[in-house]
């Protein structure tokens with residue numbers, strides 16, 4: 072066969088399935104958009120664990136009418152002006168891919184009202200290419216609701232997988248959501264599921280707390296704080312840069328650690344990330360003091376945007392830090408943890 076260029080539509084179909092690999096990705100992208108829109112309240116509603124779709128609703132900035140046409144088109148974003156600005160990016164999104172890819176694999180409609188327009192808003196319907204196909208005026212308070220239906224209707228193998236493993240896929244979503252619920256302060260998040268008979272139940276929620284501690288209580292109950300200590304430190308990398316680390320860590324005493332690694336979360340600038348080296352380091356040091364259990368880890372690293380590359384994978388969960396700084400960070404963190412657990416005795420934060 073002669074060499075031919077793949078059509079634009081087909082390229083779109085091919086790449087969308089890679090940005091949106093599973094239900095979890097959809098939820099993550101929508102929640103990140105709500106966070107980026109300065110919301111203080113976010114509701115996530117699954118219908119039949121996502122099998123019958125889901126929606127994410129926020130009270131954020133809303134979307135302006137002038138942006139409706141381009142909203143779901145590929146590479147349209149309000150968050151990044153040009154590639155040079157990428158190193159300054161502070162929002163969770165910047166690739167302008169998520170909505171477009173979600174349109175490609177499912178049915179998307181959006182209800183939105185921008186600050187000045189509420190209580191009048193718009194309901195927008197999009198086709199598979201992300202083109203706006205219908206628009207209605209509705210009553211809507213300030214904010215945005217994104218509804219996603221017929222998930223993976225265009226990818227039969229993935230649809231079948233979702234149907235067969237819907238509980239497992241739902242659990243994955245909850246794990247991701249939990250990582251956001253724990254770190255987000257001053258944003259109230261409620262996660263619901265509507266079951267087959269139409270009953271709506273709260274799956275988990277936070278109350279818009281200003282402290283991570285209170286998020287932990289909301290998510291895990293009051294016992295969730297047992298044996299946890301606050302972490303607050305600053306690691307100097309050189310004369311110019313430092314990394315602030317804050318969050319919560321288990322103390323080393325037997326009985327307050329955990330038997331599994333299920334409560335280990337790492338964030339960079341409040342973005343949940345996979346930084347396996349750091350998680351491993353914390354576990355390794357902890358083992359020297361408590362070889363029976365694992366620590367709960369909830370650490371946020373504040374790192375200057377110029378020192379990291381977040382554009383490694385479409386989900387932005389892999390972060391690159393320059394080798395030089397990574398070595399300094401790992402070394403100093405190790406020393407800190409050793410000293411910390413060595414000196415603490417068996418101190419427990421009182422649970423109230």
Ligand code: ADP
Pocket residue numbers: 100104105108129131132133134142147148149150163164165166167168169170171215
């Ligand atoms: P990105 O987040 O990378 O910009 P998306 O495809 O996720 O790309 O979103 C495209 C654009 O749609 C965003 O840049 C933003 O302007 C707008 N948008 C998406 N979701 C919301 C929301 N919940 N509230 C306000 N604007 C939104």
Ligand code: MG
Pocket residue numbers: 100103104163164165167169
């Ligand atoms: Mg986004």
